[in-house]
Amino acid sequence: MFNAVGLKLEGDHLDLSYHDPSSWTPACAEFESPNQWFVVGDPDSGPTVMLGAMPAFPSDLWFDSHFHGSDQFRVVIKGEFLVQRRRMKAGDFGYQESGMPYREGVSGSSKEGCWMFAMHGNWRGARSTRVKSDGTFKLPPLTENQLDRWAETPDDPCWWNVPGGNKGIVALKTTLGPIRGGFVWGTVDDTRNWRPLAEGVSFTAGLFGLPQTGPILLTVKAGPDRVAVPAAIYGTEIVCAVIRGSAKIGDKLYTAGELRIQSAGVPVDAVVSGPDGVDMVFLIADRRQRPKPSKDDPLFRQWQETIESLYSELSAA
Secondary structure, three states, rough: EEEEEOOOOOOOEEEEEOOOOOEEEEEEOEEEEEEEEEEEOOOOOOOEEEEEEEOOOOOOEEEEEEEEOEEEEEEEEEEEEEEEEEEOOOOOEEOOOOOOOOOOOOOOOOOOOOEEEEEEEEEHHOOOEEEOOOOOOOOOOOOOOOOOOOOOOOHHHOOOOOOHHHHOOOOOOOOOOOOEEOEEEEEOOOOOOOEEEOOEEEEEEEEEEOOOOOOOEEEEEEOOOOOOOOOEEOOOEEEEEEEEEEEEOOOEEEEEEEEEEEEEOOOOOEEEEEEEEEEEEEEEOOOOOOOOOOOOOOOHHHHHHHHHHHHHHHOOO
C-alpha cells in the first residue's frame, strides 16, 4: 500500500529528491519547512516516512517536549539536527522507543539547512503528545497533511485504534546493541559493530513498529562499485534513500538526498554503488514479505539468508 498527499505510485517506482521540495507541504504557515509524508506497507499498521527539508535558522530552534505512539528512526542527510543533548550531523542516525518523551530541534549551525529522513514504524502512532511547553518556537497546530500533528489529549479519539494508545507499543530491536535511555545511536562514520553483507559491504538493521507487520530497516555502507543490495522481488514497497555517495538502480543514478520508492511485487534491479561508494537507507515496508529472486544472481542467496537470520535474531531478542 502507498498513500501520500499529492503523490501516486504508478508503474514500478517513484523518485523523490530533497533537491526539489517545491511540491512538498509546509508544516504550517509559521514554519515554512517543506515536508513530504508517505505511508507504505500494511494499510492499518505500516510505517510512515517523513522527508524534512528545513531551512537555515540564525540560532538553535527547539520544539516542545513530546512523545509519539510508535517506535521511530531518523537519519540526517545534510546539516545538523538536535535530539535531546545530541547534535546529529550528516550520516548520524538513531532509533527511538515508542512513548519516550524527548525534545528535538534544528541546529542554528546548519547554515545550509537540514535534510532529515525520519520514520514511524506504525503510521497510526505518528501523532504526538506534548509533555511540556519548553520549546523556543511555539509550533501552532499542524496541517492535516502532517501525520505527527499534536493530539489534544492522551484520550483523544485518534488513539482508539492504536495498539498501546498514545504511548504505543515498544517493539524495537536492532543489531547495534541494547537500548539505552530509550535510544540506539549509530553513524555511517563508524562501522566497527556493523555486520558484513558481502565483500566491501556492511550493514545495520532494525525491526520496529508493530511486531507482526512493522518494517525492517537497513543502513548499508558499500565501497566503490559494489552490489550493495542484489536484485529481488518483494511483496511490499521498498524505499532506498542515499545518504552519501551515489548508487545506480538499473540505469537510474541516485545521489545524496535522492530516493526511490519501489512498487510492491515489481522486480527491483540491484543497487550498485558509485565510484565513491554509497551510504544509504534500505526499507522493507512489511516484514512478512521476504525477498524473492528476480533473476539468477549468486549474491541473492546470501542476501536472502542474511535477511532470514536477521528476522530470527531480532524477533527472538
